[in-house]
Amino acid sequence: MSQTETRSRRPEPARPGRPRSARADEAILQATLELLAEEAGVAGISMEAVAARAGVGKSTVYRRWPNKERLIVDALAALKRPLPDPAGGSVRDDLLALAEAMCRERSAKHGRCLWNVLGGADKYPELLARYHREVIEPRREIIRRVLRRGVETGELRADLDVEAAIEMLVGAMTLQSRAPAATAPPEDLAERVVDTLLRGIAA
Amino acid sequence: MSQTETRSRRPEPARPGRPRSARADEAILQATLELLAEEAGVAGISMEAVAARAGVGKSTVYRRWPNKERLIVDALAALKRPLPDPAGGSVRDDLLALAEAMCRERSAKHGRCLWNVLGGADKYPELLARYHREVIEPRREIIRRVLRRGVETGELRADLDVEAAIEMLVGAMTLQSRAPAATAPPEDLAERVVDTLLRGIAA
Amino acid sequence: MSQTETRSRRPEPARPGRPRSARADEAILQATLELLAEEAGVAGISMEAVAARAGVGKSTVYRRWPNKERLIVDALAALKRPLPDPAGGSVRDDLLALAEAMCRERSAKHGRCLWNVLGGADKYPELLARYHREVIEPRREIIRRVLRRGVETGELRADLDVEAAIEMLVGAMTLQSRAPAATAPPEDLAERVVDTLLRGIAA
Amino acid sequence: MSQTETRSRRPEPARPGRPRSARADEAILQATLELLAEEAGVAGISMEAVAARAGVGKSTVYRRWPNKERLIVDALAALKRPLPDPAGGSVRDDLLALAEAMCRERSAKHGRCLWNVLGGADKYPELLARYHREVIEPRREIIRRVLRRGVETGELRADLDVEAAIEMLVGAMTLQSRAPAATAPPEDLAERVVDTLLRGIAA
DNA sequence: GGCTAAGCGAGACGGTACGTCCTGTCTTCCT
DNA sequence: AGGAAGACAGGACGTACCGTCTCGCTTAGCC
Numbered sequence: 001m002s003q004t005e006t007r008s009r010r011p012e013p014a015r016p017g018r019p020r021s022a023r024a025d026e027a028i029l030q031a032t033l034e035l036l037a038e039e040a041g042v043a044g045i046s047m048e049a050v051a052a053r054a055g056v057g058k059s060t061v062y063r064r065w066p067n068k069e070r071l072i073v074d075a076l077a078a079l080k081r082p083l084p085d086p087a088g089g090s091v092r093d094d095l096l097a098l099a100e101a102m103c104r105e106r107s108a109k110h111g112r113c114l115w116n117v118l119g120g121a122d123k124y125p126e127l128l129a130r131y132h133r134e135v136i137e138p139r140r141e142i143i144r145r146v147l148r149r150g151v152e153t154g155e156l157r158a159d160l161d162v163e164a165a166i167e168m169l170v171g172a173m174t175l176q177s178r179a180p181a182a183t184a185p186p187e188d189l190a191e192r193v194v195d196t197l198l199r200g201i202a203a
Numbered sequence: 204m205s206q207t208e209t210r211s212r213r214p215e216p217a218r219p220g221r222p223r224s225a226r227a228d229e230a231i232l233q234a235t236l237e238l239l240a241e242e243a244g245v246a247g248i249s250m251e252a253v254a255a256r257a258g259v260g261k262s263t264v265y266r267r268w269p270n271k272e273r274l275i276v277d278a279l280a281a282l283k284r285p286l287p288d289p290a291g292g293s294v295r296d297d298l299l300a301l302a303e304a305m306c307r308e309r310s311a312k313h314g315r316c317l318w319n320v321l322g323g324a325d326k327y328p329e330l331l332a333r334y335h336r337e338v339i340e341p342r343r344e345i346i347r348r349v350l351r352r353g354v355e356t357g358e359l360r361a362d363l364d365v366e367a368a369i370e371m372l373v374g375a376m377t378l379q380s381r382a383p384a385a386t387a388p389p390e391d392l393a394e395r396v397v398d399t400l401l402r403g404i405a406a
Numbered sequence: 407m408s409q410t411e412t413r414s415r416r417p418e419p420a421r422p423g424r425p426r427s428a429r430a431d432e433a434i435l436q437a438t439l440e441l442l443a444e445e446a447g448v449a450g451i452s453m454e455a456v457a458a459r460a461g462v463g464k465s466t467v468y469r470r471w472p473n474k475e476r477l478i479v480d481a482l483a484a485l486k487r488p489l490p491d492p493a494g495g496s497v498r499d500d501l502l503a504l505a506e507a508m509c510r511e512r513s514a515k516h517g518r519c520l521w522n523v524l525g526g527a528d529k530y531p532e533l534l535a536r537y538h539r540e541v542i543e544p545r546r547e548i549i550r551r552v553l554r555r556g557v558e559t560g561e562l563r564a565d566l567d568v569e570a571a572i573e574m575l576v577g578a579m580t581l582q583s584r585a586p587a588a589t590a591p592p593e594d595l596a597e598r599v600v601d602t603l604l605r606g607i608a609a
Numbered sequence: 610m611s612q613t614e615t616r617s618r619r620p621e622p623a624r625p626g627r628p629r630s631a632r633a634d635e636a637i638l639q640a641t642l643e644l645l646a647e648e649a650g651v652a653g654i655s656m657e658a659v660a661a662r663a664g665v666g667k668s669t670v671y672r673r674w675p676n677k678e679r680l681i682v683d684a685l686a687a688l689k690r691p692l693p694d695p696a697g698g699s700v701r702d703d704l705l706a707l708a709e710a711m712c713r714e715r716s717a718k719h720g721r722c723l724w725n726v727l728g729g730a731d732k733y734p735e736l737l738a739r740y741h742r743e744v745i746e747p748r749r750e751i752i753r754r755v756l757r758r759g760v761e762t763g764e765l766r767a768d769l770d771v772e773a774a775i776e777m778l779v780g781a782m783t784l785q786s787r788a789p790a791a792t793a794p795p796e797d798l799a800e801r802v803v804d805t806l807l808r809g810i811a812a
Numbered sequence: 813g814g815c816t817a818a819g820c821g822a823g824a825c826g827g828t829a830c831g832t833c834c835t836g837t838c839t840t841c842c843t
Numbered sequence: 844a845g846g847a848a849g850a851c852a853g854g855a856c857g858t859a860c861c862g863t864c865t866c867g868c869t870t871a872g873c874c
Contacts, residue, residue, distance in 0.1 A: 171374025200403025577780025606809025
């Protein structure tokens with residue numbers, strides 16, 4: 001993944017030997033995500049199953065990723081679809097759109113993947129660090145811009161603690177996903193959270 | 204653990220044979236927590252390591268817990284110290300005390316344990332469900348009571364969405380712990396979040 | 407193998423834990439020999455195939471033998487049936503009996519095993535050394551005794567070079583086995599070699 | 610090798626494209642022999658190691674030889690120096706010269722190669738057959754001629770069993786090489802064997 | 813005080829997955 | 844077209860745990 005990116009950035013140093021198969025890359029990532037969704041967690045899937053489902057030899061997997069964890073983090077990165085950059089209506093509309101996107105994601109297949117993976121993360125600090133850098137931060141940045149713009153337009157209070165607000169919004173929307181599967185979040189959770197955030201709870 | 208509780212509830216049905224060693228129970232749970240902190244995640248520790256560190260045979264572990272996950276959830280339950288029931292000052296003071304307690308917990312050893320475990324949780328829904336029922340919900344209930352009292356005393360707005368507020372507070376305080384270890388949360392995060400929650404962000 | 411022998415020599419120090427299964431020992435050695443005969447050479451068989459055919463887990467094999475080579479040498483040792491101690495008739499009769507036994511062995515299943523294995527032996531000098539010590543030398547000793555007795559009884563010349571004679575007899579009977587499978591040795595090879603050895607070739 | 614021979618026999622059919630590099634041929638065979646001596650047995654060396662040591666791509670090896678075994682047999686053929694055709698003195702002198710040559714060969718580097726290879730031979734019958742035809746038989750033929758001449762000159766007995774005598778001589782001289790490396794054969798083994806063969810062991 | 817039943821440390825059992833290495837084939841660019 | 848490089852599918856290697864089982868030995872309560 002990262003190598004592919006790196007290589008494609010510069011105009012191909014023309015390495016000798018047979019080039020790596022792009023189909024294999026895709027098949028492996030695809031198989032990984034499927035298994036990650038079906039089974040569960042880093043522990044729940046096996047490299048051998050990944051290779052088998054991808055129709056690929058084990059060595060083809062290990063040539064690209066040094067171990068299971070690194071494969072999984074790259075597979076997850078493949079779904080890091082950025083949050084929809086909000087149209088730019090009222091701050092409330094923008095925040096609501098973002099909150100609902102996060103809420104939807106929670107139940108989506110990849111949502112589960114992320115959580116399954118992040119659990120065992122203390123063991124792999126770089127895994128977590130990279131995930132933060134490449135996935136989490138860009139998303140917060142979008143919210144941060146919406147909030148800043150709100151301050152400028154006067155929609156939000158001038159002394160707003162932007163980071164605390166981000167933390168609350170993101171926290172509320174993602175924490176819920178840890179509830180038992182049965183406990184579906186209420187449909188209107190996004191709206192209720194955004195409104196509570198806007199108005200505050202003080203009388 | 205659960206069996207121990209069950210047994211200690213009724214006055215000993217007086218089973219025949221040698222009774223189970225209480226020292227073994229403790230040693231196993233202790234070893235589990237130590238390994239959970241040192242290593243990481245459900246996947247990171249092995250039953251053999253637990254037994255070895257506890258100075259106990261593997262069968263002594265398996266006699267008490269049917270598998271790794273059940274052992275771990277019981278070990279975690281051993282640290283479910285309840286949040287300090289707030290003294291009952293102003294709502295702000297109470298919320299702040301709770302928030303700071305959660306914040307402190309995040310960096311504590313058991314804090315890490317919880318997160319390490321919750322990751323691979325999709326595979327073990329009952330683990331997660333039980334954890335929610337026995338650990339998470341009681342804690343939310345404490346916050347819930349503080350908020351309800353605030354509404355009654357008029358400190359908080361009458362149309363407050365209690366659940367949304369809980370979600371935001373808990374989410375903000377716990378999500379942070381997933382940042383890379385280096386990224387220590389700001390000292391005053393609790394205060395900033397509580398104030399932002401109280402006042403709202405709208406102008 | 408060696409461990410079993412060692413243990414059974416002394417009256418069991420009563421080691422803790424579940425004792426090793428004698429059935430597994432047998433099944434593994436049996437499977438090894440079968441595969442050694444069917445397939446060929448150290449390289450031709452796999453530990454996984456051995457375990458599978460023996461109906462045993464791989465770890466059960468590796469608990470007893472540290473690697474493929476050590477397993478194979480022990481399997482071969484299991485067939486080191488000693489040469490029939492000759493009845494003690496005339497020297498010619500005794501030598502003929504021994505030569506014919508060696509000749510028969512050549513075509514037998516285990517004969518092939520030995521050769522298949524001895525090939526890659528430079529890599530495992532201890533394998534070869536042990537095989538010599540435990541299998542080859544005892545056999546030569548039998549021939550040596552027959553020749554010495556012949557000298558004493560006056561059947562053989564007094565100035566006989568015993569070791570050279572052994573080398574010639576054993577060499578002639580075993581070298582042949584390296585001929586292509588098609589080239590069956592003549593029925594009467596043993597007799598012809600013994601007589602040539604007795605009479606010499608000089609006029 | 611075989612292809613090279615075939616091509617060099619006829620005056621080059623003038624194939625299109627770049628001709629094969631003679632340097633590559635040599636480098637590959639050289640590398641094979643070196644590894645065969647250092648490591649051990651057909652199983653002990655890898656095509657990748659051969660190609661790497663020869664400074665050659667794997668495909669360059671596989672273009673010339675279809676698999677490991679064929680490469681090895683050709684590499685060995687490169688050392689099949691014929692036995693010195695004996696000067697034609699007394700039969701004893703001739704046999705002694707041949708025996709000593711065989712004895713010397715045993716300790717030489719290629720000696721080891723041959724044995725290393727012959728071990729795993731059941732799996733590759735054609736390898737063995739070819740080796741017999743091209744290396745072993747020519748050598749026996751030399752001994753055979755010496756013995757026949759001895760019969761004609763009256764030095765050897767008229768009713769000599771030529772094949773049995775060959776078997777004993779060759780067997781005695783080559784079998785020894787299977788002893789552990791430490792056990793060097795006695796200096797005078799050749800002489801003792803030849804004399805024992807000549808005089809017989811009977812009183 | 814002996815009997816009975818369960819607990820105990822130890823470790824073997826059949827399995828599964830790991831990550832490494834090598835085989836023999838293929839695909840690319842360079843000469 | 845040959846050559847060097849190296850990717851490809853496949854499969855065995857030897858290791859580490861899983862959760863179960865079998866040993867011989869305590870350690871209790873009940874007779």
